[in-house]
Amino acid sequence: MTPRHHLDATTLVSYAAGALPPETAAIASLHFSACGHCRAKLLDAERIGGALVERQLPTWSEGKASILRETMLRALDEAHTVAAPAVHRADRSDEDAMPEVLQPYFGKTFSALKWRWMGSGAHYVRVVGPSGVVLLLLRIAPGKRMPVHGHQAGELTQILQGAYHDALGYFQAGDAADLDSEIEHQPVTAPGPACICVSALEKPLRFPGWFARKLQPVFGV
Numbered sequence: 001m002t003p004r005h006h007l008d009a010t011t012l013v014s015y016a017a018g019a020l021p022p023e024t025a026a027i028a029s030l031h032f033s034a035c036g037h038c039r040a041k042l043l044d045a046e047r048i049g050g051a052l053v054e055r056q057l058p059t060w061s062e063g064k065a066s067i068l069r070e071t072m073l074r075a076l077d078e079a080h081t082v083a084a085p086a087v088h089r090a091d092r093s094d095e096d097a098m099p100e101v102l103q104p105y106f107g108k109t110f111s112a113l114k115w116r117w118m119g120s121g122a123h124y125v126r127v128v129g130p131s132g133v134v135l136l137l138l139r140i141a142p143g144k145r146m147p148v149h150g151h152q153a154g155e156l157t158q159i160l161q162g163a164y165h166d167a168l169g170y171f172q173a174g175d176a177a178d179l180d181s182e183i184e185h186q187p188v189t190a191p192g193p194a195c196i197c198v199s200a201l202e203k204p205l206r207f208p209g210w211f212a213r214k215l216q217p218v219f220g221v
């Protein structure tokens with residue numbers, strides 16, 4: 001399935017520059033492994049970045065410039081060699097395997113996760129990464145309406161299985177939802193398999209409404 005919702009330019013450039021926190025970069029690399037469109041854009045960003053460095057820093061020694069180029073190429077290699085996300089699972093044993101970039105946070109398999117009940121047909125696993133960014137793995141039953149919520153800062157989500165729709169469109173496995181703080185949304189999951197997605201939250205979610213306020217402590221953010 002070709003993704004239709006992509007990383008935004010800021011995320012791409014920040015990733016290319018190595019400026020994203022590792023937790024957010026892990027979610028971005030999940031999207032790169034699913035999306036040729038964004039991989040091509042990443043190549044462009046890295047070429048442009050390299051050209052800018054050479055133009056703006058002509059006094060840099062060749063040694064420094066080549067170290068920088070190597071760093072960029074290594075970053076690119078890593079972006080290309082990350083494990084395929086759950087969407088490309090072929091058999092039942094693969095189905096249980098956690099994408100490689102998520103394993104440091106969530107362990108090796110989905111079946112070993114300690115899902116916690118969140119209400120509204122949803123379960124979650126929440127992990128605070130080493131740089132303080134919260135990673136949230138969500139599993140939401142089909143046909144469920146989530147509380148309306150906004151974001152105090154950007155949130156990057158990759159959909160691993162199933163689908164949902166909100167005011168921004170229809171999101172399915174392989175798609176990224178790269179949201180800024182302006183957006184307030186209410187995802188509704190599609191019929192079919194449970195929707196599993198993973199988010200890097202730069203800052204706590206902000207839920208309006210009594211129901212959502214009740215849920216917010218559950219996130220512990």
Ligand SMILES: [Zn+2]
Nearest residue numbers: 006007035038
């Ligand atoms: Zn993309």
